[in-house]
Amino acid sequence: MHSIISLGLLALMTACTDGSVSWDMSPDETPTDTGCQESTWYRDLDEDGYGDADNSMLACDAPDGYVGNALDCDDTSFAINPGANEVCNGLDDDCDNEVDDGNAWYLDHDADGYGDSAFFYEDGCDGSTYLVANPDDCDDTNADVNPAAEEVCDEVDNDCDGQIDIDATDASIWHIDADGDGQGSEESMESCDQPSGYVASSGDCNDHDPDVYEGATEVCDEVDNDCDGDVDEGAELTFYADADEDGYGNPDATTEACTAPDGYIEDATDCNDSSADAFPGATEVCDGIDNDCDGEVDADATDASTWFADADEDGYGNCLEDTDACESTVACEQPDGYVDTTGDCDDTDASVNPDATEVCDGVDNDCDGSIDPSSATDAGTWYYDGDADNYGDEDVSIVQCDQPSGYVDNTGDCDDSDGEVNPDATEVCDGLDNDCDEDIDPDTSADASLWYPDVDEDSYGDEDGTASTSCEAPSGYVSDSSDCNDLNEDVNPGATEVCNEVDDDCDGDVDEDVELTFYADADEDGYGDETTTIEACTAPDGYVANDNDCDDDEGTTNPDADEYCDSVDNDCDGDIDPDDSLDASEWYFDLDEDGYGDESDSTVACDQPSGYVATDTDCDDENADVNPGESENSYALCTDELDNDCDEDIDADDVECYTDVDLDGQTPLAGDCDNEDATVYDGATETCDDDVDQDCDGEDDVCEVVDTGDTGDTGSYSSLIEIGWVDLTNSSITNGAMVDVYKFNVSASSDGDVSTNQFQLSLDWTDTDSDSDLELESVMFYQDGSDVTSSVSITDEDGNDVTDTDGLLEDDETLIVTWDPEGEISAAETVTFIIRVTPSGFDTGDSVSLFLGEGDWESADEMVPESDLDSETWAY
Numbered sequence: 001m002h003s004i005i006s007l008g009l010l011a012l013m014t015a016c017t018d019g020s021v022s023w024d025m026s027p028d029e030t031p032t033d034t035g036c037q038e039s040t041w042y043r044d045l046d047e048d049g050y051g052d053a054d055n056s057m058l059a060c061d062a063p064d065g066y067v068g069n070a071l072d073c074d075d076t077s078f079a080i081n082p083g084a085n086e087v088c089n090g091l092d093d094d095c096d097n098e099v100d101d102g103n104a105w106y107l108d109h110d111a112d113g114y115g116d117s118a119f120f121y122e123d124g125c126d127g128s129t130y131l132v133a134n135p136d137d138c139d140d141t142n143a144d145v146n147p148a149a150e151e152v153c154d155e156v157d158n159d160c161d162g163q164i165d166i167d168a169t170d171a172s173i174w175h176i177d178a179d180g181d182g183q184g185s186e187e188s189m190e191s192c193d194q195p196s197g198y199v200a201s202s203g204d205c206n207d208h209d210p211d212v213y214e215g216a217t218e219v220c221d222e223v224d225n226d227c228d229g230d231v232d233e234g235a236e237l238t239f240y241a242d243a244d245e246d247g248y249g250n251p252d253a254t255t256e257a258c259t260a261p262d263g264y265i266e267d268a269t270d271c272n273d274s275s276a277d278a279f280p281g282a283t284e285v286c287d288g289i290d291n292d293c294d295g296e297v298d299a300d301a302t303d304a305s306t307w308f309a310d311a312d313e314d315g316y317g318n319c320l321e322d323t324d325a326c327e328s329t330v331a332c333e334q335p336d337g338y339v340d341t342t343g344d345c346d347d348t349d350a351s352v353n354p355d356a357t358e359v360c361d362g363v364d365n366d367c368d369g370s371i372d373p374s375s376a377t378d379a380g381t382w383y384y385d386g387d388a389d390n391y392g393d394e395d396v397s398i399v400q401c402d403q404p405s406g407y408v409d410n411t412g413d414c415d416d417s418d419g420e421v422n423p424d425a426t427e428v429c430d431g432l433d434n435d436c437d438e439d440i441d442p443d444t445s446a447d448a449s450l451w452y453p454d455v456d457e458d459s460y461g462d463e464d465g466t467a468s469t470s471c472e473a474p475s476g477y478v479s480d481s482s483d484c485n486d487l488n489e490d491v492n493p494g495a496t497e498v499c500n501e502v503d504d505d506c507d508g509d510v511d512e513d514v515e516l517t518f519y520a521d522a523d524e525d526g527y528g529d530e531t532t533t534i535e536a537c538t539a540p541d542g543y544v545a546n547d548n549d550c551d552d553d554e555g556t557t558n559p560d561a562d563e564y565c566d567s568v569d570n571d572c573d574g575d576i577d578p579d580d581s582l583d584a585s586e587w588y589f590d591l592d593e594d595g596y597g598d599e600s601d602s603t604v605a606c607d608q609p610s611g612y613v614a615t616d617t618d619c620d621d622e623n624a625d626v627n628p629g630e631s632e633n634s635y636a637l638c639t640d641e642l643d644n645d646c647d648e649d650i651d652a653d654d655v656e657c658y659t660d661v662d663l664d665g666q667t668p669l670a671g672d673c674d675n676e677d678a679t680v681y682d683g684a685t686e687t688c689d690d691d692v693d694q695d696c697d698g699e700d701d702v703c704e705v706v707d708t709g710d711t712g713d714t715g716s717y718s719s720l721i722e723i724g725w726v727d728l729t730n731s732s733i734t735n736g737a738m739v740d741v742y743k744f745n746v747s748a749s750s751d752g753d754v755s756t757n758q759f760q761l762s763l764d765w766t767d768t769d770s771d772s773d774l775e776l777e778s779v780m781f782y783q784d785g786s787d788v789t790s791s792v793s794i795t796d797e798d799g800n801d802v803t804d805t806d807g808l809l810e811d812d813e814t815l816i817v818t819w820d821p822e823g824e825i826s827a828a829e830t831v832t833f834i835i836r837v838t839p840s841g842f843d844t845g846d847s848v849s850l851f852l853g854e855g856d857w858e859s860a861d862e863m864v865p866e867s868d869l870d871s872e873t874w875a876y
Contacts, residue, residue: 041066043075050081050095071095085113088131105131109140114147114160116140136160153192165192174198181210203227220258232258239264241273248279248293269293286332296340301332310339311347316354318347343367360401372401382407389413391422391436412436429471441471451477455486460493460506462486482506499537511537518543523555527572548572565606577606587612594618596627596646619646632656633675635682635696638668671696793818 038058042051043066050072062068073095074080079087082095087108092099106115108130114137121131138160139145149158151168165171171192175184177199184199185207194200203214205227218225218235225235236256240249241264248270255264271293272278280293286301298305308317309327319326319342326342329335345367346352356365358376365376372379379401383392385408394411398404414436415421425434427445441448451468452461454476460483467481468474484506485491495504497514515535519528521544530547539545550572551557561570563581577584584604588597589612596618603609620626620642630644631637638657643650651657652669660667664678671682673696682696693699796802797814 036060042070045075046078085134088125100125106135108132110143112143175202178207179210183213240268244276246276298332306330307338312350314350314353316344317342386416387419389419452481454478456489458489519547525555525558527558588616591621592624594624594627634673
């Protein structure tokens with residue numbers, strides 16, 4: 001703190017020093033004039049107004065590059081000094097011996113040292129040079145705008161003081177012009193723009209009188225009209241003494257006054273004011289006096305003077321230097337054609353003489369030996385025209401008779417470097433004073449735009465509003481004039497038409513193409529029917545805005561309804577009775593298909609899925625013989641180490657295993673393989689072909705199809721080349737499955753046609769339970785290497801054609817199969833013929849005998865007995 005006070009005093013001391021007086025600051029002494037006392041000045045290398053304490057010098061006055069303070073902590077950086085703002089940059093910007101010590105940090109987009117208060121950085125200084133501690137920047141996109149900037153005339157608040165162009169450094173000085181004479185008084189103000197009632201020039205010594213200003217004509221009125229400090233100077237009238245009272249004044253005796261004093265008159269033509277007889281108009285006599293005051297003494301008098309010939313009658317004789325060579329005469333009075341003066345250099349031209357006015361005409365008018373000098377009365381003032389636009393620069397001129405190259409006779413060019421700028425130019429909107437009237441881009445500019453008021457600020461102007469013409473858009477005006485309602489920002493040609501009974505887009509149509517579609521809601525459930533619609537801005541009664549109802553006759557069916565297992569799409573999602581229906585059942589996977597499911601593997605659905613059941617009590621879903629419906633009722637089941645009935649008791653632990661349920665005297669553990677059938681137990685008699693293991697030996701005595709070997713006679717109808725009967729086994733015949741039972745070959749004895757062949761088929765059937773049949777599936781053939789084709793027809797024993805029926809061959813039924821080959825066959829070829837049947841209802845104990853023979857029958861009456869046919873018998 002002490003050092004700061006000392007520096008302040010030093011600065012004060014320096015400010016009070018005028019070069020000859022210094023201050024001795026000892027407490028007990030008063031200042032005395034001791035001459036120049038040197039002060040300490042500090043080097044300001046970075047020119048920021050703050051000096052380097054380590055670089056100083058003594059001097060009476062501040063040397064260039066030095067200042068009176070030593071407060072700069074880094075004299076190599078203009079941005080670092082006590083007046084700087086702290087910036088988040090790892091430096092002590094404001095020289096307070098603390099680095100980045102701002103309490104709050106703000107983003108400095110334009111890097112001018114002042115931050116934007118709208119961008120407060122909550123995380124503190126993180127080393128970013130775009131963070132500063134000062135938030136006073138009013139435009140953080142422009143580095144030339146901040147509180148330290150100079151205010152200039154640019155319509156911008158440069159120094160962020162809330163005022164635009166106030167106290168601008170380049171503001172003009174304007175003088176008040178109270179009397180409107182175009183010249184102001186010394187009273188002035190500074191402003192960027194010319195204030196009303198002010199002008200740029202001063203010097204008016206009476207700003208209440210429009211006839212008084214610098215340059216005004218001084219008149220005799222006891223007023224300093226031209227403001228030069230003198231009153232009526234050069235404006236008083238000259239009056240001449242008339243001593244001889246002859247009415248002619250003496251030009252050599254004058255007085256200046258506004259009105260004639262006594263003894264003075266306005267005339268100044270008296271050539272002798274001591275003689276009342278000498279005055280202009282008096283009779284000239286040769287008396288040595290210019291009686292008539294015509295400038296000639298004794299003209300035509302007895303003592304007349306010499307007169308010179310004046311041929312051009314311009315008052316000058318034709319004599320120059322040698323008067324002897326002149327034509328002259330002597331007389332008191334001037335002879336005609338003579339004058340008393342010489343010097344005429346061209347006595348043939350009255351406009352040429354020593355008293356003539358020199359003009360620009362290629363002639364020495366005043367006989368001074370110089371032709372058309374710059375002093376010629378009509379010599380022109382020529383102004384330099386640097387841009388060749390026929391308007392000159394009034395500050396660069398020359399006076400002469402002939403126009404110099406590059407000069408013109410007029411001024412007014414306010415920019416002689418631009419040929420497009422002159423008083424005759426057209427003012428356009430380009431930021432220039434094109435016509436040199438000191439008015440830049442006025443509203444009268446040739447290309448000024450027409451602007452329309454935009455009251456609702458929607459960027460569309462009111463075509464009926466009062467338009468304004470200017471180069472730039474006035475505040476609240478736009479170039480567009482298509483707004484049909486300038487009091488509503490939502491109504492303009494760029495707006496979207498909405499359904500509101502208003503022409504929103506200003507196209508002349510109201511609500512066109514924007515009416516909404518509403519859907520009938522017959523069941524009043526809030527959801528509409530997509531097939532019944534109406535167009536309107538608002539929903540009519542009975543209509544809604546959505547079309548999501550899939551059944552508008554049922555109020556409980558809509559997208560918001562709950563789904564139930566009722567074969568109806570309750571919630572209109574396109575899915576009927578989905579798995580998430582509220583009353584859906586849980587189904588359990590039944591892997592072993594025993595009718596009992598696995599409780600650990602389930603699904604939820606309205607309908608029972610394939611492979612699933614409603615119960616979940618199967619304790620082993622990989623074994624169909626294990627489930628709650630089974631029982632531990634046989635020796636095998638009571639010794640298999642399985643919980644067959646899922647009661648959590650295995651084998652001997654299950655009471656069934658040692659209970660004789662069927663009262664056949666044997667329990668399952670004792671060997672009974674069916675504890676529910678008293679005819680089944682270990683040691684019982686086996687009944688063959690009943691699908692029951694009565695003796696519990698694990699086998700049923702007859703359980704496969706076997707060929708009995710019982711073959712009928714071979715009669716005259718057995719001329720087939722046999723391949724043989726098919727040997728059927730249990731694995732090769734299944735109810736409902738087609739099977740080949742007989743194959744044979746047909747051949748020709750020689751090359752040629754194959755004749756028609758017929759076969760007789762009949763069946764003897766032993767059906768133990770009267771539910772069996774044997775269906776003739778087809779009679780077919782195939783061939784090897786021949787061109788033979790054929791057709792087959794079937795006739796029953798009554799002669800009926802049954803070819804297209806189901807071909808069922810029942811017990812004791814006989815069919816005639818006719819094979820009709822077409823085409824040729826060689827002797828080396830054979831055709832294989834196949835009998836194919838499909839058994840149905842084959843049970844244990846059933847047997848069948850099939851009879852086959854070849855013949856040539858005209859009718860069913862010619863059928864032969866079965867004993868004459870080949871046959872084969874099978875049993876099951």
